[in-house]
Amino acid sequence: MTSLQPRRSVLYMPGANERALEKAKTLPADALILDLEDAVAPDAKEAARSRVCAAAASGSYGKREVTIRVNGLETEWHDADLRAAAAAGPSAVVVPKVNSASEVHNIERALELGGAPDQTKIWAMLETPVAMLHAAEIAAASERLTVLVMGTNDLAKELHAEFVPGRGPLLGGLSLCLLAARATGKVILDGVYNNVKDLEGFEAECRQGREYGFDGKTLIHPSQLEPCNRVFAPSPEEIDRSRRIIAAFDEARVAGRGVVTVDGRMIENLHVEEARRVLALAEAVGD
Template identity: 80%
Template sequence: MRRSVLYMPGANERALEKAKTLPADALILDLEDAVHPDSKVDARKRVCEAAASGEYGNREVTIRVNGSGTQWHADDLRAAAEAGPDAVVVPKVDSAAEVHAIERALEAGGAPDKTTIWAMVETPVAMLHAHDIATASERLSVLVMGTNDLAKELRADHVPGRAPLLTGLSLCLLAARAADKDILDGVYNNVQDLAGFEAECLQGKQFGFDGKTLIHPGQVEPCNRVFSPSAEEIEYSRRVVEAFEQAGRGVVTVDGRMIENLHVDNARRILAVADQLNG
């Protein structure tokens, strides 16, 4: 499950400790935007120790390294490979060639097979190359939308409904699904606007995103709730599967709606998610 994926500043030891108690599905221990240049080296050591500690329970633990072209990138990848987190999150991935370079660096550093690549797509170039990025490597498991940087590059306003970003969101979602990868929606900046945040979570769920990246612990609970199947969805999905199996034929009706294989597949997916949450 990757409903809620929370960024935690790598330079803040208290934040890394607090993350052990938060109900987020996954954590991104951040070495990039959240860390001042003077603190990068110390934060790298702290984050890699945290990721290797095994003290975060069932949460997926990832490390966001500094981007290609920065003075910290190579050392970040080397240290992250040795730490062996669940994934390494790499900002501003624009091409398949960059994915290949990241993969080579992780393998050279001895990264275990479990350490996958999460590629952040956050530029117009990345939107246009999303499928190439998503299919570049078996080690790549997730695309992460960088909506703040995308809006900046587009010279677009941050507006409710995100109309300026919808083309990019759709292109990346298409690429992820075509490549059978997960994809995470971008962050919501106003941590005090929980109504606006919840509306954007719902939009992301309706689009088909697997979850959302978050910047504040207060966003975790509403995000988990929105990206979890509701009681009504679960009950309806059970009835769809039961009706289809009892009929033993291609098309049935439930609540006046025509049900065929694709609806049953979706119902089974919802029930599988519910079982995972309850398990």
């Protein structure tokens, strides 16, 4: 069975907060984004950079995937962030507001010049109308780019859109990026949910994201981890159905039957492939 890297829950952690970086070692997140951008005041950028890079290089976060979000390409801190991240060798460098393939190429060159190991990938944040319209080019720009991260707060701001249940104003852009991810074989993560006290609304948005096809969701608070992990993991019913689909298909093939049904539904190769993906994810998350 093909193994998968689960990214159901990807939690932002403020890079200037040493207690938060320590706490992250105990949280049930699939991946962490140690943040040098929004969560860090300008006068704390350099200290946070040293702290975050030391944390990422420490190897003390267990099986959690550890990434570093650098400051944006147009900021005074971006180049130094990339050099330091390349030397630290995290699982990935998360880059805000990526708008073109050429920007991906520049990020890749900077990581290579900084001596980043091959394991350090690029996660590109798509946050603007320009990025939505060029998502396929961005996603295809580099093999080192493995994950697209939706920046829904900035996207809503640039669209002059309101945050409403169901996210209608954002769905066009989200769909374009999902198409780009699937066309290029990349992972794609849904954006954050801002109201940390509204766990019912948060869980509904997790379900919407999974139904759309996102691989997981970015989070801003540890209280969001449990519902996110649960929603983006295969349910016991899905696991059982997937096993029965594979068994029925294999049995029919051995018997030379051309028609396979499970629960009254016709089963084809595409259903078997999806069933295998479900079981691989279930195995990866320990279900």
